[in-house]
Amino acid sequence: MDALTINEAAATTGWSARMLRYVEQAGLVAPERSAAGYRLYGAPELQRLRTLKELLGRFEISLSDVAFARRLAADADLREAVQAWLQSEARRPEHVEAQDWLRFEQQKHERLLAAA
Amino acid sequence: MDALTINEAAATTGWSARMLRYVEQAGLVAPERSAAGYRLYGAPELQRLRTLKELLGRFEISLSDVAFARRLAADADLREAVQAWLQSEARRPEHVEAQDWLRFEQQKHERLLAAA
DNA sequence: CGAACCTTGACACGCCCGTGATAAGGTTGA
DNA sequence: TCAACCTTATCACGGGCGTGTCAAGGTTCG
Numbered sequence: 001m002d003a004l005t006i007n008e009a010a011a012t013t014g015w016s017a018r019m020l021r022y023v024e025q026a027g028l029v030a031p032e033r034s035a036a037g038y039r040l041y042g043a044p045e046l047q048r049l050r051t052l053k054e055l056l057g058r059f060e061i062s063l064s065d066v067a068f069a070r071r072l073a074a075d076a077d078l079r080e081a082v083q084a085w086l087q088s089e090a091r092r093p094e095h096v097e098a099q100d101w102l103r104f105e106q107q108k109h110e111r112l113l114a115a116a
Numbered sequence: 117m118d119a120l121t122i123n124e125a126a127a128t129t130g131w132s133a134r135m136l137r138y139v140e141q142a143g144l145v146a147p148e149r150s151a152a153g154y155r156l157y158g159a160p161e162l163q164r165l166r167t168l169k170e171l172l173g174r175f176e177i178s179l180s181d182v183a184f185a186r187r188l189a190a191d192a193d194l195r196e197a198v199q200a201w202l203q204s205e206a207r208r209p210e211h212v213e214a215q216d217w218l219r220f221e222q223q224k225h226e227r228l229l230a231a232a
Numbered sequence: 233c234g235a236a237c238c239t240t241g242a243c244a245c246g247c248c249c250g251t252g253a254t255a256a257g258g259t260t261g262a
Numbered sequence: 263t264c265a266a267c268c269t270t271a272t273c274a275c276g277g278g279c280g281t282g283t284c285a286a287g288g289t290t291c292g
Contacts, residue, residue: 006239016281016282018281026279034289036239036289037288038289051200051201063280068184073202081171085168088164121267122268134252135250150259152268154260179250234291235290237288240286243285244283246279246280247279249277250275250276251276253274254273255270256270256271257268257269258268260264260265261265262263262264
């Protein structure tokens with residue numbers, strides 16, 4: 001079988017086994033289970049785990065961010081409400097707001113880097 | 117003058133003055149400033165604050181969620197990368213429902229920019 | 233059988249989020 | 263002038279996130 005157990009999957013994806021369980025709990029990558037309940041990661045799951053890791057690193061976003069994007073994609077009411085709210089800001093003196101927001105996001109990343 | 121100072125704005129929107137500053141720092145509602153630096157909330161800002169509060173309560177989402185949605189709407193690279201990742205899970209034929217929303221968002225954004 | 237896996241649950245830790253409080257100082261208006 | 267506003271900066275605190283680690287117990291397989 002081409003399905004890996006959790007520690008094998010961890011070894012080939014760069015996640016820890018602990019984080020694999022956490023990612024599953026966040027609803028982002030949920031592998032099949034064996035009859036005894038063992039997680040079985042197939043090639044698609046392994047690929048999703050690798051690209052997820054790349055995605056988080058490249059844009060400095062969090063699992064919750066991806067989970068929220070997923071919720072946006074699945075919930076039309078939510079999507080439309082958020083969209084409507086965002087549009088209500090679209091015609092204000094925009095450059096200032098955008099810069100503030102950037103600084104806010106940036107500071108979070110700087111703090112993260114400083115802690116490393 | 118139809119512009120309110122921060123405590124007046126707090127009184128009519130249900131936020132606290134502290135949270136109004138926090139919301140501004142998150143880049144979501146940034147009022148004009150007087151010559152002396154006082155925040156001046158006009159009718160549009162007050163309305164945005166009220167609807168933001170309603171949005172957060174109705175869907176149980178956070179300021180960071182809205183900030184992330186804003187980032188998604190503004191950053192095409194991020195939007196496409198997240199969309200691509202989400203689509204890689206849609207192969208469980210359960211619901212492949214709304215994977216076109218990001219493209220829809222992008223088009224609307226382009227229309228807004230064109231109109232401005 | 234027994235070593236080496238796997239499971240869930242929990243404690244722990246450090247950082248971030250949402251929020252209030254307080255301090256030190258500048259602005260406004262009767 | 264002076265009370266009542268406003269500003270930024272800071273401390274505090276409970277809860278959540280990301281992560282390691284450990285315990286208690288089930289599974290696999292030579």
